[in-house]
Amino acid sequence: MADNDKKRLPRRDLPTDARIETLAVREGLPPTQWGENSEALFLTSSFNHPDAATAAARFANEEEAFVYSRFTNPTTMMFERRLAALEGTEACIATASGMSAILLMVMGLLKAGDHVVCSHSVFGSTITLLATQFGKFGVETTFVSQTDVQQWRDAMRPNTKLLFAETPSNPLTEVCDIAALAEIAHAHGALLAVDNCFCTPALQKPVDLGADLIIHSGTKYLDGQGRVLAGAVCGPDAIINGPLMSTLRGAGMALSPFNAWVVLKGLETLAIRMAAQSANALKLAQWLERHPKVDQVFYPGLPSHPQHELAMRQQNGCGGAVVSFTTKPATGDVTVPSPATLDEAAMRLRQAAFHVIDHTRLCSITSNLGDTKTLITHPSSTSHGRLTEAQRLAAGITQGMVRVAVGLEHIDDITADLARGLDTLNS
Numbered sequence: 001m002a003d004n005d006k007k008r009l010p011r012r013d014l015p016t017d018a019r020i021e022t023l024a025v026r027e028g029l030p031p032t033q034w035g036e037n038s039e040a041l042f043l044t045s046s047f048n049h050p051d052a053a054t055a056a057a058r059f060a061n062e063e064e065a066f067v068y069s070r071f072t073n074p075t076t077m078m079f080e081r082r083l084a085a086l087e088g089t090e091a092c093i094a095t096a097s098g099m100s101a102i103l104l105m106v107m108g109l110l111k112a113g114d115h116v117v118c119s120h121s122v123f124g125s126t127i128t129l130l131a132t133q134f135g136k137f138g139v140e141t142t143f144v145s146q147t148d149v150q151q152w153r154d155a156m157r158p159n160t161k162l163l164f165a166e167t168p169s170n171p172l173t174e175v176c177d178i179a180a181l182a183e184i185a186h187a188h189g190a191l192l193a194v195d196n197c198f199c200t201p202a203l204q205k206p207v208d209l210g211a212d213l214i215i216h217s218g219t220k221y222l223d224g225q226g227r228v229l230a231g232a233v234c235g236p237d238a239i240i241n242g243p244l245m246s247t248l249r250g251a252g253m254a255l256s257p258f259n260a261w262v263v264l265k266g267l268e269t270l271a272i273r274m275a276a277q278s279a280n281a282l283k284l285a286q287w288l289e290r291h292p293k294v295d296q297v298f299y300p301g302l303p304s305h306p307q308h309e310l311a312m313r314q315q316n317g318c319g320g321a322v323v324s325f326t327t328k329p330a331t332g333d334v335t336v337p338s339p340a341t342l343d344e345a346a347m348r349l350r351q352a353a354f355h356v357i358d359h360t361r362l363c364s365i366t367s368n369l370g371d372t373k374t375l376i377t378h379p380s381s382t383s384h385g386r387l388t389e390a391q392r393l394a395a396g397i398t399q400g401m402v403r404v405a406v407g408l409e410h411i412d413d414i415t416a417d418l419a420r421g422l423d424t425l426n427s
C-alpha cells in the first residue's frame with residue numbers, strides 16, 4: 001500500500017475534518033518550490049522527464065506524473081480535487097464544457113444495447129445528446145416525469161445502466177427526489193447521475209442522498225462570473241480514474257488549464273455567492289407573488305411550490321437562485337413579432353412577457369445563468385424555442401413565462417427593474 005501511495009501525486013495537507021467553505025479555498029496541490037500563495041496557472045501542453053527510463057515508467061503508468069495536458073495538468077488537477085472535495089466524491093475529471101462532461105460519462109460507461117432513463121425536464125442539449133447522438137450509436141433513452149417516481153420505476157429494463165436527473169429543472173424549478181431515484185437505480189444494478197449545476201455542492205450534495213455520479217457545467221455557478229466554459233464529472237475513483245479517464249485520454253474533451261484556473265478561483269466564493277444569490281432570489285419570488293400583474297411564481301423556496309418540503313430537505317434549506325414567473329396577458333394591440341402558430345391568447349402572453357423584459361435597464365437579456373449579474377430570458381422563444389407550442393405547453397412552459405437567474409445586485413434594484421415593466425403592463 002505504501003508503495004502505491006508514493007506513486008500518487010501529493011495533495012495539500014489539510015485537516016481531515018475541514019468544512020466545505022475551507023475546502024473551497026484551500027483544497028488542491030501543494031505549491032511549487034517558489035511557494036506561491038495563489039494557485040499557479042500551468043500553461044503548458046507537455047511536461048519534461050529527467051531521463052528516458054523515468055519517461056518510460058510514466059507512460060506505462062508505473063509512476064504518477066504529469067505527461068500531457070490532455071490527460072492531466074496541475075492547474076486542472078487542483079480544480080478537480082477541489083470540486084471532488086466539495087461534492088464529497090473520491091475523484092473528478094474536468095471537461096471542456098458541461099455537455100462534454102455528459103458526453104464523457106456516457107461514452108465511458110455505456111455501449112450499444114444499453115438503456116438510459118432520464119427526466120424529460122433536463123437541459124435541452126442533454127435531451128438532444130441522449131436522444132439523437134447516443135441513439136445513433138444504439139444507446140436508447142426513455143424520458144420520464146421529473147416528479148413522478150413511479151414513471152422511473154416503470155421505465156426500468158434489464159439493460160438499464162444509467163438514470164440521469166437534474167434538479168431543480170429549468171425553467172419550472174421542478175424538484176426530483178434524488179434518494180428515491182438512487183434506490184431505484186441500485187435495486188436494478190444501475191447508476192444514478194445527477195446534474196448539480198443549479199444548486200452546486202454549496203446547497204445540494206447528491207452523493208449524500210445516494211447518487212453515484214455528479215455532472216457539472218462549471219460555466220454556471222462554479223465560475224459564477226460568466227467568463228469561461230467548463231465542466232466536470234465527479235464520482236468513485238474506480239469509475240473516474242478507470243473507464244472515464246481512459247475515454248478522456250482517447251476522446252480528448254479535456255478542460256484547458258486557463259479555464260480550470262478561472263473556475264478554481266471562482267470556487268473560492270461559491271458558498272457565499274450561492275447563499276447571497278439564493279437570499280436575493282427568495283425575496284424576488286416573494287415580491288413577485290404579491291405583484292398584481294404576476295400570474296404564477298415558480299421557486300422551490302416558496303411554500304406554494306409543490307415540492308417545497310422536499311426541496312428544503314434536499315437543498316440545505318435554500319431555493320437556489322433561479323426564479324420563473326408568468327405574467328397576466330396583455331390587453332390592447334399585439335405588437336411583438338409572434339409566429340403564426342400562436343393563437344391570440346398565447347400572443348397576448350408573449351406581448352406581456354416581452355414588455356417586462358424590454359423594460360429592464362439592469363438585467364442582462366441572455367439565456368445563461370450562474371452569473372453575479374442578474375439575467376432575464378423568455379424560455380418559450382429562446383432556450384425552448386425549437387419545441388412546438390404543444391410540446392412547450394405539455395411541459396408547462398407558456399408564452400407568458402419569464403425566467404430570472406438572480407445575481408448579486410441589491411434586491412431593491414432588481415425588483416425596481418422588474419417593476420418598470422410589470423407596473424406599466426396594460427396601463
Ligand SMILES: *Cc1c(COP(=O)(O)O)cnc(C)c1O
Nearest residue numbers: 097098099123195197217219230
Ligand atoms: C448549461 C448547462 C449544461 C451545459 O453546460 P455547458 O457548459 O454550456 O456545456 C448542462 N446542464 C445544465 C443544467 C446547464 O444549465
